[in-house]
Amino acid sequence: MKFNDMINTIQLGDCYELIKTIPDKSIDLILTDPPYEFHCGSAHNSGIFKNRVVKPGQDIIDLKINNGIDYSILTEFVRILKHINIFIWCNKAQIQNYLNFFCKENISFEILTWHKSNPTPLTKNCYLPDTEYCLYFREKGNVLLNDGYDLKSKYWITSTNKDDKEQYLHPTIKPLEIVRKEILHTTQPNDIVLDCFCGSGTTCVAAKETGRKFIGMEINEKYYRIAVDRLNGINANGQTSIFTDFDSFK
Ligand SMILES: C[S@@+](CC[C@H](N)C(=O)[O-])C[C@H]1O[C@@H](n2cnc3c(N)ncnc32)[C@H](O)[C@@H]1O
Structure with a gap:
């Protein structure tokens, strides 16, 4: 597919x-939320709740978003960006x-950081899982x-976005309002924003709502x-x- 035909679309693949x-x-701008990296048995991701070891949810394992990424894609990010301007959600x-x-x-x-005011109460021998990280890199x-x-x-401090999860069913959906602010802060109208791990489309919706163009990529057909x-x-x-304003998109 030609590049121009990808603009304002989500690509399945x-x-x-x-x-x-x-x-x-x-x-x-690249604003993306790749799979997090969970090391089995490490304190990065499991905790004890009511004397039971709690690991990443089965929905996260089923979606195969617990094994991180192939970091070689970062070289591609640098190649396609006009200048380094990139947000990457990640875990510790x-x-x-x-x-x-x-x-x-x-x-x-x-x-x-996004701080959740109502995290899962995992408390034994660990800090609460109440913080998510979003790294931002910019070419001076x-x-x-x-x-x-x-x-x-x-x-930002918000409660976990339970309503969005119910509406769009993605286990790791990010808050639309945070993503919207990130886009408004770092781009101009009509700029092109890419999210190559777009899940339920939060980045693409935020780009559309703020008058930016977008390209989304998602491997899972349901999402x-x-x-x-x-x-x-x-x-x-x-x-x-x-x-919704019912504007059509390609
Ligand atoms: C952390 S989730 C993104 C959630 C998203 N930020 C949202 O708000 O809905 C990561 C997504 O990347 C997708 N994914 C994983 N590997 C991929 C790949 N190789 N190509 C495209 N998408 C991929 C997963 O299916 C998952 O939906």
Whole structure:
């Protein structure tokens, strides 16, 4: 498929293959939420709740989003971005790898956090699982941040987005409002935003709502369909959002 035909669409497929078809220096922002990395038996991801070891949920294991990523895709990210401008959601086990790859003299970075006010109560011999990380890397001088006091915070506190999970059925759906702010802070109208692990389409919806273009990629057909419907204002229960403007997208 030609690059122009991918704009404002979600592609069903493996992003490690699909990304090879994206031209060099064609993307303004990558905002993505790749599979997290869980090391069996480590304190990164399990805890004890009521004397029982709690591991990543079966839904996460079934979706195969517990084994991290092939870091070679980061080289592709650099190739397709006009300038380094990238948000990557990740868990604690991945932070070091991403920092090692991106932190160079000309790159500034932030460790943004989403704090959940109602985390799963795993308390024995571990901290609560109440924090998710979103790393942001930006090429100094070439990517400017937009003004707006409400875009500048490095942390957000919300309850877990139970309503979105019920509507779009994705076990690791991210809060739309946070993603919207990230896009508004770091791009201009009509810029192209890529999410190659797009799940239920949160990044694509946020890009559409903020007047940016988007490309989504998703390997799982169920979530691909949910994301496409979501962009048309239809949730996974087949209900139409009264807030949708019904603008068609390709
Ligand atoms: C952490 S979830 C993203 C959730 C998303 N941020 C949301 O709000 O719904 C990661 C997604 O990447 C998808 N995925 C995993 N490997 C992939 C691959 N090789 N190509 C494309 N998508 C992939 C999974 O199916 C999963 O839906």
